[in-house]
Amino acid sequence: MRAIGLAVGYLMWIGAGIVTFVFWFAAMSKWLGLLGKILAIIFSPGVVIFPVVFWIVEGVFPSFYFIVWGVGIVGIIIAGISSNSE
């Protein structure tokens, strides 16, 4: 059961990472076009900077980004509990 918990937790974490990356990539390509796409691959969104910039530019708080981020944290908690269990 430990291996299953670990796999599920890490898959949730990786999945959340991919979805947040897609969000970041879509925002950057919308704002800067091809240059944004290249920059999105090179740079990471950051914990505070990107959501604040998104909030200022679009005028909407990026709730989706934080919800998916929260899902990733739940995944890490599941993996953590599984790695500690017998």
Next chain:
Amino acid sequence: MNNEPKGNWFVRRIKKYQVITFTFGFLFFSQIPSLLIHYYADKDLFLEKYHLSIWVLLAGIALIYFIQWLIVTWAALRFPKETLKQKFLRHPIATIILFIIGLTDLPYRLSSTSGAIVSIFETIVYHAFLYFLWWLLVCWISSKIFKKERFQWVWYRKIIEKVFVIMPIAYKLVLCLIVALILFITVFILFTVVFKYSGQDLKFLFS
């Protein structure tokens, strides 16, 4: 050296067949939300349709899954990995024919599912187990007729050996992926409800 898990037979079986137990636990718990939605959507229609209270129906579903778990763990206990491998190697014709029949029958079985990922997974697992039982019957009849092993193909042996290595890993990977996806969606919906998410940021982003 005794590596057998301790406890009564039930706990021992759970500990020994963790993946099987997890599969049935997951399939059982994935039934509950749809049942509750169906029930709370129209209680009168639900009772009229099933002629049962929700508790009796829940207990019935739990009992069905428990019996299925008992059957599958019994089969796993009766046919350990090495015994099963020898059986596959001894009956290549039966294996190939039943594999082809099972594979061609699968699209028809899948067409009757709701299209949900758990439903598709459940159908494939049941279909595979059903064909496994048919295969066991054919092998048993075949062993009564043909006393000696008639065919020994190197390519077949290689495929069977590879399948026995890949299948447990592939099954666990697919199961974990489905569970992770379902958990991902469930937690996402929970967060969405808690934070009253309207989806406006996505509308702005993809407009």
